[in-house]
Amino acid sequence: MSIAIKTTELSRSFTGGGEKEAGGLFQALSDVNIEIPEGMIYGLLGPNGAGKTTLIKILSTLLLPTSGEAFVNGYNVDNQYDKIRPIINMVSGGENCGYGILTVAENLWMFAQFYGIPTKTAMERIKTLLEIMNLTDKADVKINKLSTGMRQKMNFIRGFVTEPKILFLDEPTLGLDVNAARETRKFVMDWVKNAVEPKTVILTTHYMKEADEMCHKLAIIDSGKILAIDTPANLKKQEAGGASYNITVGYKEFDANSLRAIPGVASFAHSVSDEDAIIEMIFNLEAGGALAKIIEKLSSEGLSILNIHKKEFSLEDAFIKLVGRRLNGGEAGANEHR
Amino acid sequence: MSTDELIKNLRGIWARAYVRIIGVNREPSWLIFELFFPLLPICAFAFVYKSMNAPSDYLGFVILGGAMTAIWMNVLWGMAAQFFWERESGNLTLYMLCPMPTMAVLIGMAIGSGFSTFFRVIITFMIGKFIFGITLHIASYWWLFVTFMLTIAAVFSLGMMMASFFLLYGRDAWNILTVFMEPVFFLSGFYFPVKTLGYPLGAIASLIPITLGLDAMRQLAFKLGPATAFLPVGVEITILIILTIIYLIGAKYLLNKLEYLGRREGRLTLRWQ
């Protein structure tokens, strides 16, 4: 199987802005090594500011790496960008594109022209894609009259009109409602699955379920570093050394580190629900780790246990173990219910 | 460039021009701003000469300068600075991502605006004819056409060079571009023959192609033109050819170079600079 994307010791730093490390540089990516075979949906899972978009920008020829190398379809992003651009496309979620004065169909046609696609072919593709994305009735509406979600859908279609060999989807379901997000995910999966020529999708997301459902392979990224690469199933399996428990307690100040230090606890994360005045805790145990010690500790801390639930291992457990915190900064993510 | 590539580029040029052409149709207020209002300062300058009882050819000089203002404004704001807006709206990212050369996008913009610019030029001349009673004395239609086309080519090449700076810079480039308004109207002799500036200043001003283009066209179109000539028409045409070549090469080089710098410094997609 051919390699669609390969990076070697890829790093990128920025001067100024945000948190600064020594030397006034912000390290957005550090020594990233990935290899993506063609024909798969490859996910980059990480919190905001993890470096996902920076990596996508480098691979899509918009940004140069500070050091290391990146190849797309065998071409170096540094100096062979003219060979890469005809075979890629990119969709950034939550961003607009096109001209408000043009209709949906006209905007899509225009972008297709920039890739040299004959009008007849472009219009056929646009018609099909609009149907799939339930946007046919908006084809002749100017985009400055569309809702944010519809504009987002149009932007999404734009990425597919050119039939790219490699497609970068940067948080593609951002800003979409539950149904539209579901349609979008299904469409991408079908597009890759049913392609005559192999298609590769590089998907960045911070929606755990989206990554689990869509990706053939996942890279977990945080603070510019790749922490793990595997299939979602394997990532979950790696964590299956011991049991995992969800424990709900009544709200009270507590010391998270003391819970993390309980013998047998592999990782710990929590989120506070102000509304219900409760704390939801997730304990991943090592093999042979005992629940009794946890209950004893919680009682000694004066925390009243409201519910204990043994849970199946999820991608989130893997993420917590690797990153050391929940994906959405310790809060329960609404995205999990999308 | 292969035929296949040429066709692809032409498709892109047409698509970008289409936005402008359709835009004019769908927002009629644009016509007022593009066609009507810009004619007023030109008339004001013509009235300055009229208030001094100057010969009608002087008013003609202003009208010709005014017509070229439309082209210069198109190049400055319709093409060079347009990347500023494209960046803000997120489209610049997509232009960089697509396989079409940046030059093709810029040509598309210019051609798209050419539609309204063309009408502006025509209306300017009609005002000259019917309101100010200007009479043309064309020495050679052929050379007038050649000079006009060469001026356009050189000015557009210069505009592409200017556009390249918007790949790296935002509001700073926009503000600096405003320096190319009145100071260029002054240096290039939009409202008086450049000879009035004297030869040293005129020579510097000749780096702006419109300076020599205007001077040559005034010589070819007005009776008093040759008397106010800065250089002979032949020399001016030769310099215009050289400038076109230099600016075209410069535009190609700068667009590549500044795109590279934009990618290196991460500023290609940076908004609200």
Added chain:
Amino acid sequence: MAITATLKRLYKIVKSSAWLGWQLESNWADPLIFAIITIIRPLAQLFIIIFMFRFALGPGASPDFFNFFFIGNVIYLYVYNVLFGISQVIFEDREHYEVIKYIYISPVNWYLYFIGRGFARLIVATVSCIVSIIAGALFLPLKFNMTAAAFPAFAFSFILGLISIFFMGIIMCALTLVMARHGNMMSESISGIFFISCGVIFPISSLPLWLQGVSTAIPISGWLEISRRLILNAPTTIDSVWHGVSTADLIYRLGFSTAVLCVFSVIFFHFMSMLARSKGIIDRTTSY
């Protein structure tokens, strides 16, 4: 107490919007470059006309011409800058920074916000004006004879003139609310309207008769004539259209037209704002 609190709140609005206006105007470059860019355009404008005179009239031209266009040009710097500064507020906040919806729904008083935003341009205009006067003194045969007694009238008419262009700016903003983006064409347009109609660089009497009537009704035309008379200490100027009208009459006219403009602009802005809301285009963008 309540009045003091209200005044404090209003002052804060003007202060913060003036700060914002100044940042938008100037923080893109270091002060030296900003200063150069600020003065180079009005200077070029001045030189265009100087060279037009030199070309058409030769070195022996009457100083009356220079005095006339120079004062017009300098006062016009305020017209252009303040009017343009205010008229760009809606355009910038909507199309560029995309913050108009947040400002629109805030309890900020629009007029104070506009005053604040226009303030930066007032500073720019003043700097340009000073530079133009220095350049004029160096290159032109100017003869200014303003007396101390004339200064209060000059200052009063100047303030009235500024108020009138502020309300014209509000009208431009109201129009911008319901129109597509026109970017720098807007400045060219404003420039065109007043250049031709207010006798900035040539006497109104040079215009066709029907246009002279329109010109004299615009407050800026009267303001320019008042300024010229007071600065030159002359009962009239070369513009024959104002012969027979006293300077005091011109000031009354300016006061009246400013009051009319104020009422009209407030009603017009309110109407256009409601129209934009009903059309749902308060925060639309129209780039093409």
